[in-house]
Amino acid sequence: MFYAIPLENRPSWRNPPWLTVLLILVNMLVFWGPQRSEENGRERAALYYTKSALPKLELPPFVDWLEKTDPKRGKQARRMLRFEESYLQLLEALQSEKQFLQKLRADEVVTPANPRYDEWKRDRQQYEAMLPAPFTERWAQDYGKDAESKPWTLVTAAFLHGSTGHLLGNMLFLFLFGFSVELALGRGTYLTFYLLGAIGASLLAGWAYAGKGNYGLGASGAISALMGMYAVMYRLRRIRFFYQLFFYFNYVTAPALLLLPAWIANELMQHWLGGQGIAYMAHLGGLLTGAALMAGAMLLGRVKTPETVKSEMVNDDDRFEQHVAAARKLSAAMKFEHACAEWRAAAALRPGDADTLRAWFNTARLQPASDDFHQAARRIFRLPATDEDTLALQHTSFTTYLNQAKPGVRLKPDDMARLARRFARIRQFGDADKLCRILLKTAPEHPELADTLSVCANGLLHAGERDKAIGLLPHLLRLAPNDMVTRALQRA
Template identity: 30%
Template sequence: RSERIPMLIIPTEKRFDWQRAPVMLLFIVSANCLLFFFYQSADNDKYYEALHRYANSGFFEVEWPQFEHYLESRGEHSALLTHRNALADDNQGEVWVALLRDAGFYTFLQQRRDAFLTPAQLDKWVNERSQIHALIFSTSVLRFGLTPSELSITTLFSHQFLHGGFMHLLGNMFFLVICGFTVEAAIGPLRFLAFYLISGLAGGLLFYISNTSGSTPLVGASGAISGVMAMYVAAFRLKRIEFFYWFFMFVGFIRAPALLILGFYIGKEILDYYTNPHSNVAYMAHVGGFIAGSLLILGALLLNRNIFDFTYLEQDQSIDPAQEQLAEVYSLIEKYRFGLALKTLNALITEHGNSLERETLRYNLTKLRPDKAFLNSLHTLLRHKPGNERELALLHSVWRENPEIRHTLDTDSQVRLALNLTSPDYLTTAEDIFNALQHDKANHSALGVLARRLSLCFEGLGNAAKHKTYNDFAERAISGGSLR
């Protein structure tokens, strides 16, 4: 296999949107994965058994001269030279694989068996060789892969759901997911499935046309996925959309007219096809898929524009500027540039408002050098209303870390915090705040509200004594009586 230019371009205009769940995409990905792990997983055992039986049969000595003649008669001189070099390098296994995988050669042998086998050899060869042939052709790649010399309607579709290895599967599913959810959201699940299969079929046909007598089977969803990638960019047509690129050491994002990139895709695959003649990549299947996918989308646009969800396609899904600024803050923290991180965070809060996450971050940054800014951040943080258990645990932890803050935090803020902490996990802290405020003779009505909440909590926990104590306090606070 020749070396390829290290280059990658991926469209990234749209972000994953579960409001438009990609049902058909998930079905296709699941089908490919299930077939690979639960059906194709048996292929290696079948291959090894077939090779082991062939090695022990002694058939190669009589078949090799026939294989040479067979390749010469088909004009496959390059393949013949490759096999002779493998034998010269004592690599018989490579030749056995090629010989056993060639269905045409087995037919050739059957037609000529009386000419190269003695009567004593014939019965053994007919029986054992047919079993070896059946075993190796029961593997998924040879049974359902698209072999140009034996093209069929079945293999035009079945080859799209098989893969040559785990990395082949992983790479294909990655590109399918990256582009597929957008296409399905834009044209609908059933049309997406139909266009996907047609693109794969077109890829298989162009692979066949480029090598009609080939005996190497094509497997993989590459043609169909190329079609999906083409549909992605064709749906946007000349709109400038975002792409991720990797070219040698250069990595980043660019914006370019969508159809311009489609032309680049097709041109690159055709160039690779002619400059990498010995590659095992099915470039023509990719090209066939690209062309079919783009024509399907453009044709659909011409026939009926209403099949497209243009609201989704034109929706701005650019990254929230506030999220970009927050990411910059975290990046500065990773570089230990805490001063600049705090300055950037303060600007973010001023421009976009505060939140518990942002205030927690500011608290942690100012904690490095306790001063007025730290005290202000601490006060602001403790006044936040928690939205979930994780945020409540955070506020409890901050309060426990800074016991001296009680003397500077106003009564209302302390009561609100204690009210938030009236849950079984933090009830002790809520009581501590209540007791401290009672000792300081804090506002009666505020303490009455807190006492009522504590009374209800202890009632729920079955603690009758504390329930009565806090309930009595609440009643006195409400009636305006003595709180002692």
């Protein structure tokens, strides 16, 4: 087993990989929508089957038929027939054998001469009525003998999955490779190549597994096409990868193109070793199709260069440092308006960084009527107060903002209530009381007003400011008459 995950790039949210996200959502909606509904319906029908007369009447002749047509499977099924807990597995095998089902439904297995024929017929009809309309079988690729030709399944099979683990694993690789390829190709070409990759994967799998039974489904073929595109797009550029080879895993920096033959060799080896349940030839078909498509697109000049793609993927940390450096340089040149714009951009990347907000606020205070001054103040006031330094910053900033803001402060009731409680906590009762008085005038019905007044009054009582605390009593009697602080003030 071998796989490699690129660690070189991160998605850019300036130019988000929306199509990759959309493909992921479509796959998830299909799996947790009609596929899951079908699975639940089948489980209900299977539960009825095991409790009915059908297992005793159908499974023994089914095992006899298997022993004649496929002795190896028949021998295994004979052992399973001894245990009732194996009935569900045998039922699943029975439902997949179209030739036996045809005989069963034609009354050639349980015949009218059987004394329990009427009972069997009734239970069989009930079971089949409970089965949901086939969805996965209709849209998956059929590898069975004499399978009906359904060309649309070359594409639709790539949007079906067999289990939650199958889906989530595929979606992880779709995102890891998809966002780079989407940026390089553009959304229209990317979608076209993704679907062509799915078709290429399905064609090779259909040829390799024809007549072997079962169904082909999953996005891994189309994702393998993206992997092939990625390797060809970056060619000899050295990319850092995380890889696993059997039980060994590590990091390696290597030319991207070297991974293409490694991936191809892995799929061929797994196929030759007789891996069951995984369509390795679909992966190989996807790799070859994707590599050919990307090579053709590059020859036609339809692909952005890796340098352009990388520049569009500059990570947030790099952009943050660039904005901070620019803001400091502009401040030193006394270009405060432009410096504020850089601090604003840095704060957008790290909205919880107190040092950035402090620098933005201190630069903006030189223009106290500017929107930047009001915005920076609001951002500081809304920081989570988890430590003393943040509380001190909020109080200092509030004092400055209150004194300098033009034409006046622009505080929302939520902000005032939050600050009043915090200031009471750090014993800044003057400012806490001031905010409570403003709230009483501007938002007398605010849902947090009662709690805010209670916190402030309690703090004033413990600080010995009895008269100021009692001054809040009429409001507490109106808003929270049964509050413990209200009762304490009444006793005082």
